[in-house]
Amino acid sequence: MKFAVIVFPGSNCDRDMYHAVIDVLxxxxxxxxxxxxNLENYDAILLxxxxxxxxxxxxxxxxxxxxxxxxxxxxxxxGKPVLGVCNGFQILLxxxxxxxxxxxxxxLSFMCHHEALAVANHETRFTTSFEKGEVxxxxxxxGEGNYFADDETLSELKMENRIVFTYANNxxxxxxxxxxxxxxxxxxxxxxxxxxxxxxxxxxSNDGIRLFQSLIENWRDAYAANA
Amino acid sequence: xxxxxxxxxxxxxxxxxxxxxxxxSLSALGFSEVEGVQTGKxxxxxxxxxxxxxxxxxEMCDKLLANPVMEDYHFxxxxxxxx
Numbered sequence: 001m002k003f004a005v006i007v008f009p010g011s012n013c014d015r016d017m018y019h020a021v022i023d024v025l026x027x028x029x030x031x032x033x034x035x036x037x038n039l040e041n042y043d044a045i046l047l048x049x050x051x052x053x054x055x056x057x058x059x060x061x062x063x064x065x066x067x068x069x070x071x072x073x074x075x076x077x078x079g080k081p082v083l084g085v086c087n088g089f090q091i092l093l094x095x096x097x098x099x100x101x102x103x104x105x106x107x108l109s110f111m112c113h114h115e116a117l118a119v120a121n122h123e124t125r126f127t128t129s130f131e132k133g134e135v136x137x138x139x140x141x142x143g144e145g146n147y148f149a150d151d152e153t154l155s156e157l158k159m160e161n162r163i164v165f166t167y168a169n170n171x172x173x174x175x176x177x178x179x180x181x182x183x184x185x186x187x188x189x190x191x192x193x194x195x196x197x198x199x200x201x202x203x204x205s206n207d208g209i210r211l212f213q214s215l216i217e218n219w220r221d222a223y224a225a226n227a
Numbered sequence: 228x229x230x231x232x233x234x235x236x237x238x239x240x241x242x243x244x245x246x247x248x249x250x251x252s253l254s255a256l257g258f259s260e261v262e263g264v265q266t267g268k269x270x271x272x273x274x275x276x277x278x279x280x281x282x283x284x285x286e287m288c289d290k291l292l293a294n295p296v297m298e299d300y301h302f303x304x305x306x307x308x309x310x
Contacts, residue, residue, distance in 0.1 A: 173242065
């Protein structure tokens with residue numbers, strides 16, 4: 001399975017993502033600069049965290065208007081997986097691939113620590129290696145992770161079981177304790193916590209590995225079914 | 228050359244933590260009469276006039292300058308200016 005890690009000016013978790021895929025999971029990956037890129041030959045797209053374009057205008061807004069976004073949309077429309085973490089999640093929201101928006105954290109602070117999360121939906125292609133309702137620990141590192149959506153969108157997300165991760169102790173004011181959501185088709189996941197920074201026990205948690213493992217296992221199953 | 232001034236504000240009911248913090252600081256400085264503060268953005272565009280300038284600027288706001296999920300915008304077009 002081949003991953004593309006998209007690199008924007010200001011991305012800063014791109015190498016962590018690359019390290020997780022290459023060194024820990026033993027898969028193929030490329031760091032793909034956002035300009036003049038060709039995403040046709042990749043099986044999954046990873047949008048890493050950071051501060052693309054210095055968070056100018058709004059977090060993720062400028063990146064969401066770049067050319068590479070058209071390719072990412074086409075990739076998503078073809079049913080291939082897209083994972084956006086932190087700033088990557090903000091970019092997916094700004095691009096309209098996921099509903100809602102991010103407000104500044106309720107306490108106005110940039111927060112960087114481990115959070116307990118509940119796996120609210122363990123049946124997505126990103127979460128089948130988790131148990132139902134399992135509590136996992138992943139680091140967060142953001143100033144604008146306060147998820148906001150209107151009531152209609154929130155009830156739609158709940159009804160369609162599209163809230164994938166929730167905070168056990170909501171740190172930022174997110175509506176419905178949302179830490180991660182998925183699109184209706186189930187192939188685009190956005191989340192504020194960093195699974196790629198939790199792939200080695202030595203660094204506090206390796207709960208993030210199973211997210212990538214789920215993705216790989218489900219891709220293998222689908223590949224075998226189509227072969 | 229026209230100048231377009233766009234005011235972008237959080238939608239009503241959307242939390243504005245920055246406004247809240249400013250209100251608290253004003254209150255600490257003795258300005259307790261302030262009952263609410265809202266912060267936003269001001270964007271100025273300079274562009275040649277055209278028949279559909281209002282429509283085009285509206286599209287710019289919807290597509291990039293404002294986020295309709297959490298922000299409202301309002302703009303005014305002024306004539307004959309130099310950037």
